[in-house]
Amino acid sequence: MKVVPARPGRTGPPWWFMAPALLLFTFVVLIPSGRGVYYAFTDWDGLNPDFSFVGLGNFADMLRDADAKQAVWHTLLIAVSITVIQNGVGLVLALGVNTAIKSRNLLRVLLFAPAVVTPIVTAYLWRNLLGPDGAVNSLLGAVGLGDWRQDWLGNPDLALWAVVGVIVWQYAGYSMVIFLAGLQSVPQEIHEAAAIDGAGPVRRFWSVTRPLLAPAFTINLMLSIIGGIKLFDQVYALTGGGPGHATDTISTLIYKDAFTLGEFGYSIALAVVLTIIVAVASTGQYFFLSRNERAAS
Amino acid sequence: MNTRTPKALAAAVTAAALLAACSGGTKAASDGGGSKTLTLASVDQGSVEDVVKAFEKANPGVKVRYTTSGADQYQQQIRTQLSSGTAPDVMSVWPGNGNPAANYVLAKPGYLRDLSDQPWAAKMPDAIKSVAQYEGKTYNAVFGQNGIGAVYNEQAMAKAGLTPPDTWTKLLDFCRAAKAKGTPAFALGNQDNWVTQLVQYALVATSVYGPDRDFDQKMQAGQATFAKSPWTTALDKYLTMEKTGCFQKNPLGTNYEASQQLAATGKTLGIIQGNWVIALLKQKNPKGTFTLKALPATDDPADTLIPAAAGAGYGVNAKAKNEELALKFVNFVMSPQGMNVFNKKQGSLPTLPDTGYQVDPSLTELAKFIETNRTVPFMDQLWPNPKVQQTMLSGLQEIFSGQSTPKKLLAEMDADYKAGS
Numbered sequence: 054m055k056v057v058p059a060r061p062g063r064t065g066p067p068w069w070f071m072a073p074a075l076l077l078f079t080f081v082v083l084i085p086s087g088r089g090v091y092y093a094f095t096d097w098d099g100l101n102p103d104f105s106f107v108g109l110g111n112f113a114d115m116l117r118d119a120d121a122k123q124a125v126w127h128t129l130l131i132a133v134s135i136t137v138i139q140n141g142v143g144l145v146l147a148l149g150v151n152t153a154i155k156s157r158n159l160l161r162v163l164l165f166a167p168a169v170v171t172p173i174v175t176a177y178l179w180r181n182l183l184g185p186d187g188a189v190n191s192l193l194g195a196v197g198l199g200d201w202r203q204d205w206l207g208n209p210d211l212a213l214w215a216v217v218g219v220i221v222w223q224y225a226g227y228s229m230v231i232f233l234a235g236l237q238s239v240p241q242e243i244h245e246a247a248a249i250d251g252a253g254p255v256r257r258f259w260s261v262t263r264p265l266l267a268p269a270f271t272i273n274l275m276l277s278i279i280g281g282i283k284l285f286d287q288v289y290a291l292t293g294g295g296p297g298h299a300t301d302t303i304s305t306l307i308y309k310d311a312f313t314l315g316e317f318g319y320s321i322a323l324a325v326v327l328t329i330i331v332a333v334a335s336t337g338q339y340f341f342l343s344r345n346e347r348a349a350s
Numbered sequence: 351m352n353t354r355t356p357k358a359l360a361a362a363v364t365a366a367a368l369l370a371a372c373s374g375g376t377k378a379a380s381d382g383g384g385s386k387t388l389t390l391a392s393v394d395q396g397s398v399e400d401v402v403k404a405f406e407k408a409n410p411g412v413k414v415r416y417t418t419s420g421a422d423q424y425q426q427q428i429r430t431q432l433s434s435g436t437a438p439d440v441m442s443v444w445p446g447n448g449n450p451a452a453n454y455v456l457a458k459p460g461y462l463r464d465l466s467d468q469p470w471a472a473k474m475p476d477a478i479k480s481v482a483q484y485e486g487k488t489y490n491a492v493f494g495q496n497g498i499g500a501v502y503n504e505q506a507m508a509k510a511g512l513t514p515p516d517t518w519t520k521l522l523d524f525c526r527a528a529k530a531k532g533t534p535a536f537a538l539g540n541q542d543n544w545v546t547q548l549v550q551y552a553l554v555a556t557s558v559y560g561p562d563r564d565f566d567q568k569m570q571a572g573q574a575t576f577a578k579s580p581w582t583t584a585l586d587k588y589l590t591m592e593k594t595g596c597f598q599k600n601p602l603g604t605n606y607e608a609s610q611q612l613a614a615t616g617k618t619l620g621i622i623q624g625n626w627v628i629a630l631l632k633q634k635n636p637k638g639t640f641t642l643k644a645l646p647a648t649d650d651p652a653d654t655l656i657p658a659a660a661g662a663g664y665g666v667n668a669k670a671k672n673e674e675l676a677l678k679f680v681n682f683v684m685s686p687q688g689m690n691v692f693n694k695k696q697g698s699l700p701t702l703p704d705t706g707y708q709v710d711p712s713l714t715e716l717a718k719f720i721e722t723n724r725t726v727p728f729m730d731q732l733w734p735n736p737k738v739q740q741t742m743l744s745g746l747q748e749i750f751s752g753q754s755t756p757k758k759l760l761a762e763m764d765a766d767y768k769a770g771s
Contacts, residue, residue, distance in 0.1 A: 099450075100429045101459045184608055185600035207541060207602030209751045295543055296602045297748030312426050314736050315450045 092321045099317035111322035120298050121323065124306045131217060131302060132281030132334075139221045140273050143228025148258075150229070151236045161233070168227040176290035179219045180206065183291075206292050209299035216291055216300055220284070228273045235269030236262065271342040275335055282331050303327045388675040389438035390416035391431075393424045393662055397695035404691055405682050412675065421662075425451040432461045435669065439676040443490050443665035445481035446731025448739060456665065457484035463666040465489055468677065470684040470702060477723075478660050478701045481731045491680045492663035493689050494698035496624045497642065497656045497716040497725065498552050501631070504639040506533060506616035514643045516651040518587070525596035528619050537618040538601040539609030546746035547739070549591065549622045549645075551729055553584040555655040556647035559726040566732045569767065576767070577760040585749075585756040587647060592750070602750050610634055628712050629697045641712045644719065656716060658725035661698055737766045 093111055097104040115121045146164055150157045167175065182188045183205040190202040205215040239262055247257050285304035288294065294301035294309065301309075303323060310320035392398040395418045402414045417438075419427060424442065428451050431437040443462065447454040456462050464487045465471055471488040482490040502514055510531050515521040528535040539545045557580040558565050568574035576582075591597065598604065598618055613621035614634035621627060628640045644654045664683055670676045682688045686705040693700050693707060699717055700707045709717045719725050730739040741762050748754035 100433055100455065100461075102433065103459075180605065181608075183603075184605070185603040186608075204600040204603035207600050207604070207751070209748075209753055292541070293543060295541070295744060295747045296751045297744045297753050299751070299753070309740070312422065312450065313740055315429075315455070 089321060090325055092318055093325045094322075095318045097318045098315045099311065100315065104318070107318065111319045112326075114319060115322065115326065120301065121303075121306060123298055124301045124303050127213060127300060128282055128284070128302045128304075128330075130213065131220075131284055132278055134217050135220055135224075135281040135284075136274055136277045138217065139225050139277050140228050140270075142221060142225040143273065144232050146225060146229040147232035147236055151233060161230075165226040165230055167223045168230075170223070172223065172286045173290050175223050176219065176287045179215075179222075180291050183215055183219075207296060209296050212292050212296065212300045216288055219291060220281075220287055223287075224277070224280070228277065231273050232266065232269050235266045239265045267342070267346040271339070271346060274342060275338055278338060279331055279335050282334060283327065303330075386412050386675075388412065388414045388440065388672055388679055390414055390440045390679070391424065391428060391438045391442065392416060392418050392664075393421050393442040394418065394692065394696070395420070397692055400691050400695060401683065401688055404687065405679060408682065408687075409678065414679070421449075425449060432456065432667075437461070437667050437669075439667050439670040439672050440664050440679050441667065442662045444662045445478075445490055445492055445660040446727065447733060447735070448728070448730040449736055452731075453482065453490045453665070454484050457487075457489045461668055462489040463668045463670065463673070463676075465491060465666060465677075465680065468681060468684070470681070473702050475701065475703075477658075477725060477727055481660050481727055482663065490660075490663040490665050491684050492660040492701050493683050494661045494663075494693045494696055495658055495701055495720070496626055496661050496698050497658035497713075497719070498548050498555075498622070498624050498645075498728075499642045499656055499716065500536065500552075500620050500622050500645045501613065501625075501627055501640050501642050501712075502620040503613055503616050503618075503631075504641060505637075506619045509616065510619060512619065514641075515646060516644075516654070517646050517649045519649055521596075521646055522590070522594050525591065525594045529595040533616065534598045534618045535596045535620065536598075537604070537609040537612035537621040538597040539604045539606040540601040540747060540750055541603060541605040541608075543743040543747055545606055545609070545623075546743055546750070547730075548624065549588050550584060550742075550746065551657045552622060552645040553587050553647045554581060554729055555657040555726050556645075556653055557581075557584040557587070559655055560648065560653045563726075570732075570734075572768075575760075575764045577757070577764055581760055582756060584647065585760070589749070589756070602747060613640075614638060625697055625699075625713055625716060628710075639712070641715075643715050654724070656719045656725050657728050658716065658720055659728035659731060660701060661696070734767060734770050737769070738763050741766050 094106060094108060095104045096107050096110070150161050150164070154160075184190075185204050185207070189205065193199065193201045203211055206212050243261050243265075244257060247261050252260065283304055284302050285308065288300055288302055288305050289308065292300045294305040304327065307320045307323045307327065310316045310323065390398075390402070394401075398416065398418060402416055406412055406414060428437060428441055442451070443456055444452040446452055449455075453462075466488045468488075468491075470491070474482060474488070474492070478492050478495065479488070482488050482492045500514065507513070510528060510533060512524060512527055515524040525535045538549070561580065562568070565574060565579065592601075598612060604612075609621055610627060610630050611634060612618045613627075614631040616638075620640075621631075622645060625642050628642065631638060631640050644656050646654050648654070664680050666673070666676045666680055683692065684702065686707075689700045689702065689705050690707050692698075697710065697713075699709065699713065699720060730736075730742075733739060742759065745754055745759035745762060749756060749759060
């Protein structure tokens with residue numbers, strides 16, 4: 054594809070192209086969300102028409118709520134580990150299937166396959182596979198690693214990591230595809246030139262591939278960190294936040310506080326905090342990485 | 351999740367309800383006026399269908415437009431509909447105060463019509479009345495009740511050569527004998543946190559309410575606490591059962607579904623559950639026979655009580671569009687005919703006497719306990735807020751995984767109880 058340099062003064066398509074989508078977004082997302090935020094400052098129970106304004110009371114409660122603090126910690130732990138592991142695995146897979154190995158097309162399809170399955174289905178599947186008598190333990194027993202068998206989701210020290218494992222299993226292929234697209238846009242000539250200059254495979258990866266992959270890194274890290282922070286369905290289906298609160302994330306807590314306990318005001322306050330965390334993390338990361346991108350290119 | 355505010359939800363549900371109302375309107379008009387259409391929302395999936403059919407047959411020309419959903423989804427939906435004025439004429443309502451769509455919760459802001467003037471209201475037994483009423487008025491047509499006990503797999507019991515124990519000492523011996531034979535006594539699916547409470551309730555019934563039937567009144571008056579009551583004894587016994595090997599390994603990694611599988615196929619001798627599990631066990635093993643017995647907690651069988659509680663019933667919308675038909679439906683549910691259809695399908699027992707109901711042989715003991723007034727409501731149904739129960743459920747999981755202690759849990763439950771409604 055031939056790249057036409059943008060003319061000065063015309064940096065993009067006309068703004069009104071966005072108008073219909075923007076209008077829809079405003080009425081379906083922005084306005085209802087904005088009005089919802091109001092309830093974060095009330096003690097509304099989701100039902101009673103009489104409720105009172107409590108100011109910052111809900112936010113103050115949050116600071117005293119051990120469950121909420123724990124949930125924030127779990128959320129950050131999950132987000133960071135998913136971002137690191139999923140992208141690490143995704144990158145290795147992408148490098149692997151970008152070589153000349155014979156079954157690479159089949160492998161690409163297989164590795165990407167879990168990403169197209171609905172998260173809730175994956176979670177229910179793994180909930181059974183990870184059970185005390187599930188396939189994972191049977192497999193470990195069968196290959197002589199009987200001592201490694203665990204109560205994966207019932208042990209509070211392991212449950213969070215089991216959840217991370219399931220998510221990485223599902224989405225590593227997704228990261229892989231994005232990296233693969235990036236890898237394939239790296240011109241072969243540069244590699245050849247570097248090879249002629251005497252660069253080995255590691256050096257070529259570091260000095261040629263890595264900088265050119267920067268846009269892929271930006272998009273992948275951003276997607277996984279946002280996904281990790283607002284994680285709900287997989288956790289809820291796998292463990293329900295348990296045992297106890299061992300795998301509760303901000304999102305599962307929001308759900309429980311609103312729909313099980315009827316504390317809508319408090320739960321909306323939690324949602325506001327989550328929104329702020331996501332916004333800060335993603336914009337911060339975006340600026341950091343796009344600066345790197347510019348530096349790399 | 352962050353953008354899903356209740357307002358957005360309300361808007362979406364309202365829009366859907368409006369669409370439904372429009373289509374219903376045109377249809378009703380062609381029927382010759384809206385007076386023959388009743389709207390109904392129910393959680394009784396798999397049984398309300400038959401009741402609706404029988405009701406329509408008994409009232410020619412009447413059309414019931416109904417929706418069914420699971421408990422979680424229903425609770426969200428009905429609250430949104432009530433607060434936006436789009437709720438159906440008749441709706442499922444849980445007894446007491448246990449959950450977000452319970453009797454107290456919905457009656458308090460005035461969303462339910464007073465049903466005290468209906469013919470069946472006065473006939474309800476006291477245990478049911480206590481949870482079907484709010485401030486002395488009846489709001490909930492409770493048609494069925496359920497009990498919690500030990501459900502034994504008869505074939506597995508015969509194979510192991512064991513009989514159901516009727517005292518606490520015999521129970522522990524039974525567990526040891528069962529374990530020695532390689533089939534643990536009871537399946538326990540504590541991964542699903544609502545399951546954790548069942549053994550506890552079965553033990554609390556006898557330990558707490560045996561010596562003191564007025565425990566709830568004392569709690570409400572602030573004269574008693576969980577921590578300083580036999581709740582500690584019951585919790586201790588629960589953990590003794592775990593240590594004695596009464597349950598299969600890894601209860602926290604085992605979900606409700608998996609626990610049914612264990613009990614149905616005889617990998618355990620039974621399961622401590624509500625009577626509703628029997629139908630599910632039969633689905634998994636159609637050749638099996640399952641019987642519910644009381645779970646003992648003392649050494650005198652005469653002490654034993656069963657937690658038996660009213661199941662979800664039906665309330666009438668205070669702003670019902672078709673009140674006459676709504677009352678007719680509720681009265682049909684409470685008639686011998688409606689009650690029998692519901693209870694037969696759900697494997698539960700009717701709440702009113704003299705319905706001519708044929709009790710399933712698996713529930714003879716439960717029926718006997720109900721008849722002789724040896725039952726107590728599920729504990730949470732008289733608690734002031736849903737938080738006490740949620741604290742208990744996750745706390746029990748934490749105790750089973752060594753993250754908490756019985757003392758800490760009961761103190762937390764006391765704190766939540768005192769926080770009030």
